[in-house]
Amino acid sequence: LSDEYLDAVQRFIERYSTEIGPYPYSIFSVVSSPIPTGFGMPTLTYLGEAVLHYPFIRDISLGHEVLHSWWGNGVRVDTSRGNWAEGLTTFMADYAYREDQGEQAAMRMRHGWLRDYAALAPGSERPLSAFHARHHTASAVIGYGKAAMMYYQLRSRLGKDAFMQGIRIFWAEHRGGTAGFDELRAAFEKAGRKDLTGFFEQWLDRTGAPELRIASARIPNAAGTELELELVQDARSNGAQPFSVSVPLRVRTGGSGLDVRIEMSALRKKATIATDARASSVQIDPAFEIWRKLLPGEMPPIFRDVIAAEVVEVVALEPKMQAGVAAFAKAFSEGKAVAVESGPEARALRPLIVAGSKSAIDRYLESLGRATRPEQIEKGSAEVWMAPDPGRQMVVIAIDPAVTNAEYLERLGRRLRHLGSYSWISITEQGTSRRGHWPTETPRVPITE
Template sequence: MKKSILLFSGLCYFLLSCSTAKHVELPEMVVKANSNETLAKANIDEARKPYMAAYTKINDIINTKLDLSFNWDSAFVNGSATIKLKPYFYPTDTLKLSAKGFQIKQVALVTASGKIPLRYSYNGKCLSINLDKAYARNEEYTVFVEYVAMPNKIVTKGSEAITADKGLYFINNDGKIKDKPKEIWSQGETESNSCWFPTIDGPQEKMTQEISLTVDKKYNTLSNGLMVASKDNGNGTRTDTWKQDKPHSTYLTMIAVGDFAVVKDRWRNIEVNYYVEPQYEKYARMIFGNTPEMIEFYSNRLGVDYPWDKYSQIVVRDFVSGAMENTTATVHFDKLQMDDRQYLDETHEDIICHELFHHWFGDLVTCESWPNLPLNESFATYGEYLWLEHKYGREEADIHGQLDLIAYLNSRKDFSKKLIRFDVADREDMFDLVTYQKGGRVLHMLRKYVGDDAFFAALKLYLERRKFNNAEINDLRLAFEEVTGEDLNWFFNQWFMSSGQPDLSFASTYDAATKKVQINVAQLQDFKTIPLYRLPLDVDFYVSGKVERKRILIDKASQQFTFDFDSKPNLVNIDAEKMLLATKREVKANEEWIFQYNNGPLVIDRLDALQNLSINLSDTNVQQVFKVALNDKAWAIRMVAIQTLGSLPASAKDTFYPLLVDKAKNDKKSIVRATAVSGIAAMYPGKNNKALFQQTLTDKSPMVEDASKTALTKGK
């Protein structure tokens, strides 16, 4: 699942909301043990919290076979389900299936001699079936349910990430909305597929399946697995049968029906298809064409080949989220239907690779319970970073990762949430900036700590050990411990099982008499709710044209680290890999920040420098840095530089005007051109910019066009 959010504006927040540089005293701090009274109160508070356990497994679905047809007028589904099961462990004579908003017509036991009716009760949500006997764990049995599903009659709840939960959606079913296609599509996460077929809800339940869809011949269909049959019924309808013979969780089952153009592609010997509305057929390869390369990259990087029989992506109208990783058949919201102009501004490539990476983390290995959802979503979020790093280089990946970090750090309400949290009141609450953005950054820190070889070896072990099965966070930890030989409870406890993040303050000094660099560090977070962190960090010292890296371990509330250098370093670059998830303040002089901008190897070095220099724009040396930044190779640096220039003193603005005009006309990144247009309109209202804005109005980018229209309107 990919939430539909835009993070470009986060770069502005990077400057506006992060703490500015200031002198911070670093007192010695003592962490006191809690009193018995405090501990007792904490235990009482903890006991009052909700606890969302993994679902108890009583019956286990082996295979589900569905035969479905659709009544467009009523938005009903006429269905029959043939479900093969066995007891999970203990003998049982009952079966409970989730079936929301159904009309039940028949329930029977399927035997070699035919169907035997079974007694059942139904309360509108749960179908309770009395079996003909108690079955042991090695005995399989098959039940048949004939039903009508009425998803439009269900009162939907939804959440911030998934706006409705009725499972199956008829779009423009009466055809009254002109120029809007008629479609049917499903959305099962978290537990909504039981609104259109009877099943056992929850990520823990895995099955194989076969789905037959009877539709008007003019429509295409899509489901999980491969189409194994397509039969013309001779009455204007056709029945397509889709079969998936590898087990996956029930919430990952999907169907779609509609007038779609199907653009065929391949990865190795596997079919890769793109389903779009016919008018977007010519753009499908532009939008999705990197998919085979993504599959190859992830297969090689993980050491585990793409494990499924095909990969299809379909764009539907009015989708209730950004995208959904249904096994072999990802659904995308309609913003992925773009022409070549729209593609200039936003490719949505992060969504495409996010959902694909789920086919390892989420589909092949699925979280055993919703509190363990980061095993799905944090990995898919980090899959975005991995793809961008591979395809476009580390700078592009680091910009993307920084936007994730900014999004999380600007949501203070999420600081109280753990990544793996069993005290969540509603499973839908797991779909937030903690599970996605924070989780992705935590995985990045884990990678930087253990190193690439160990990181990907551990992921390979985890995937191979738990494939076609479920996992909890300890399965991941144990895989990393087996590969590295190190007890990693400290890392998993502080980052996955605790809330918040460190709040750090850094200051470094050089004593010429003793020839020593001293780094003072303080952890300033509230230790009542946030742990004292153990933070291994790399520090780069820039001395006499050379860079020397040292590893420090921050594990106290207040610490000092001392290093011998014959001369004062030009720069002490703490967290040299820029991987740390933390709020932090760092004391440096202007010349050190300028040196960092000019010499730091990473794009985040330069972003940090600009942020801290932005409060001194009256300094001509700082202004020179911003002039250089306007032509930085990283688009994010150029955009942040433009956004910051509004704080220039009046005496300096004229020297920047022609530079901004050049950015508005010629920058290769459309969002930078648009930012320059908006910046010029805001900074130079007294200038006659009409001719410029009329020129940028013809830009091929819709974003630049819109910025130009707004600028012209303000100029009147």
């Protein structure tokens, strides 16, 4: 294990030295610690010994901690206007790892940030300038997710080369010292030759996010080579103050698509887009590239929806599964679990966990008029999924009766509690798992003639 870690540390140090500037220290140690946390300090990182064997710790968390040698330790953080280092480290380590994997993985991470933001309890949001360090989920959503998305948007705006040049300027000027968001902004302004005051003020000092929709979309000429549309920011979600955003749009024309950007800094914006063929539909930000409020259809069910519920109801379709499902619910859910009889859905608003053999599950879902087992799930001896269709939130556990005992189900519940961002999981007899998400698609607005 330690060889793998040494190799990985060396790769990270080489990567960041090339991207930013030479590694500021002569050694780096990884210390396994009984405390389950990653914690970066100059020249060493503590990683919980219980998690060291997970590949994502070596591939992602380790890179994050190594990068803190530059951001946070090499340049210390002046937090008077917020902590710039966590978001930048998340962007250049955790997110960069997904970008290396491909656009699908990168998009999923951006979508995850927006999804976490959408799940924030109303009133719990504070501006990024008030973020100092991670204390609770609400602060992490802003200090890591929103900040990382801010850097993503900044890079789109400046271009990759100017963005990376700004990073190197910032490092060269503040290495060994203390700096805040203002110094970081100045470095990007120098590299990008742009005034970024408004950009930083908007994302640092304000809460809220634009909620975008298309008020109208029509084709004005008979040739069908133009699309006229009006974009609107919902005034309720931004205190009637518009956000300045570069809104990506995907216009479908027959078989192909056209990606354009509309610069918007008012509550309403009209635009005319030239198309090579008649446009049939348009989507707002289909790849989740701006910090914004997601629409309901952009949040297909994931396990966390039920994990975080205050009360869940539990149904065992076979009497001998009762103890097992109760144990599952206790391990899986952060809230209270209440056993109920199957049958009519009395308190149908509460999320439900239902378990049974595969055939019993099929019959149960059919009796409710709900979608039956989605094809996408790979076959396993235990399959757990979030009901994909609208209606009551439901965790469905279809399990081979041969492997059903309370201990197995409790372990399954504990495992799934850490996989809250997924929509389904399938476990083989050997105990390995496959998991996935229901597809997320931004609504397509059809175009009237």
